[in-house]
Amino acid sequence: MKNSKSHTNDCLSASREITVRFSEVDSMNIVWHGSYPLYFEDAREAFGHKYGIDYLTIFGNGYYAPLVDLSFQYKRPIVYGMTIRVDIFYRPTDAAKIVFDYEIYNVADGQLMATGSSTQVFLDKQYQLVWTNPDFYQEWKVKQGIN
Amino acid sequence: MKNSKSHTNDCLSASREITVRFSEVDSMNIVWHGSYPLYFEDAREAFGHKYGIDYLTIFGNGYYAPLVDLSFQYKRPIVYGMTIRVDIFYRPTDAAKIVFDYEIYNVADGQLMATGSSTQVFLDKQYQLVWTNPDFYQEWKVKQGIN
Amino acid sequence: MKNSKSHTNDCLSASREITVRFSEVDSMNIVWHGSYPLYFEDAREAFGHKYGIDYLTIFGNGYYAPLVDLSFQYKRPIVYGMTIRVDIFYRPTDAAKIVFDYEIYNVADGQLMATGSSTQVFLDKQYQLVWTNPDFYQEWKVKQGIN
C-alpha cells in the first residue's frame, strides 16, 4: 500500500472537499464502500482541472483512459453529514499508465478515514490498448517536470 | 493478485449471472468501473444465501461486516447488453475476517473480464472492531469444514 | 395517476423480479427513492427483450430514446432482502413517444409497494428531437396490433 511519507513537496497533488450525501450511507449510517470510487473520481477531476489533464482533454486527443485497477482501504467510518477531504497524488511511472494514490481525511479533526490507489491505461478510439505514452501525455509530463 | 489455480474443488463458491444495465455503461459504452463493487456485492449475496451467511444473518447475530479492503482488475471491456457471470470464492483465513476472491466472465465466450478481492471485518453494535471470530461465524466455519 | 384497472388483458406488459440489494437501502433500512428509476429501467429492459424494442434495437435503427418525464409514488416501504416484482405496462399514444406505467409488488404477500410512469422521446444521432414516429417504431406498433 502507498506510504504517505513518499508524498514529497514536489509531488503533483490536488484536493477536493465533499460533504457526505444521505444517499451514500447504508443502514448502519456509514458510507457504503461503493461510494469510494465516486470520491476518487471527484478527486481525479479536481486534479485534471488543476493540471490540464481532465477527461475532455484526453478525449480531445483521441484517447480514452479507463481504470484497470483500483483498490481502497477503510480506516474509520465515514458517516452522514461528515465533510471529508480527498487528497490525490500523482505517482510517476515509466509505463503508459496514469497512477494515483488517494487519502481521505475527516475535515473536522484531520483523521485519516481511507486510502486507495488507481491505475488507468490508454485506449485509442478503436478500443485498442496503447503501449507507449500518447504524445499529448508525454508532453504533459515534460511540462510538469516529470520524466 | 488471486491465482485462479488455487480454487480447488473443495473451495466454497457461488455464482451470479448479471445482464449489464444501460445505466452501468459510460460514454464509451463500457461498464463504468464503479459498477464492479455492485457486481461483487451481488455475488456475495448469492454466496450468503447459498451458505447461510448473508447480511441479515450477520445482523441478527449482532454484528455488522463492512468492507475494509477491495480491489479489482480490469481485463477486457464489459459492454451494454453483455451477460456476465460473477464467480465468488471464499478464501479461508485465521483472522476475524471474511475474504472473498471474484472472477467475472463473459457468459457468451467464457473469457475472463475482471478479477477482484474483498475483505470484511466484524463490528459490534457499538461500531467496535471485533478481534476474534464471533461465535456464530466460528460455528459456521466448523459446519463448512473450514478450520 | 395510473389506474391499474385500465390494464386490460390485451395490454402489452412484462415483469421482472428483483431482490433488493443491501446497497439500495438507506439508514432507515428502506430502499432509497433513487433506486426506483433503476427498478423501472430493469422492467423496461425486460419489456424490450420480450417485444423486440430494447435499447440496442433503437440504437441500431439510428435513434436514442431518453427519458424526458418520470414520476413515482411510494406506497409502502421496500426493505433489504425483500423480493419485488416490477410490472411494466405499455400505454399507447399517438405522439412520437414511448410511455410506460409501472407497478411494484412485494412478491411474498402481493401488496402494492409503488407505482410510476415514464415517457421517452426519440432523438436522432445529431441529438435532434424527432416529431413523428421513426419507421422502425411505427412498424413495431403495427406488428403489435397497436395503431
Place this chain on the structure above:
Amino acid sequence: MKNSKSHTNDCLSASREITVRFSEVDSMNIVWHGSYPLYFEDAREAFGHKYGIDYLTIFGNGYYAPLVDLSFQYKRPIVYGMTIRVDIFYRPTDAAKIVFDYEIYNVADGQLMATGSSTQVFLDKQYQLVWTNPDFYQEWKVKQGIN
C-alpha cells in the same frame, strides 16, 4: 407542472451548483436520468442547511421524512463537464408534508435544463405515518412565516 412565475420573492429557496461527473453520463454523453434524484437531493441538503431543516434535525426530533412522490421533466441535455445550478423552492401546504419544486439551469448560458418536484411525508420511529405536522416542523414553519 410547476410554473416558475409562482416563485415570488418571499418564497423560501436555495441553490446548489454541481459539476457533472463522468460517471453520471450515459453512452450518449448525456446525464442519465437516474442522476436527477441525486441532484434534487443535493438541493434539498442545501435548503436544509440554509433553513435548519436538514435530515439530521428531522432524525433528532424523532422522525424520518421519506420521499413518497417524485417527478422530473427533461428540457435539454445535460452533458459531461457542464456546471449546473439546481434551484429548490419550498411549496407551502397545509398537509403534513414537505413539498419542493426544482429547476436545473446551465450556469454558462442560463438555459432551463430540467424541472421537477418532490413530496416527503413524516414517519415516526416505528415507521408509522404521521398525519399532522410534528411539533418541531410546525414551529419551523411559524418561524419562517409560513402558515
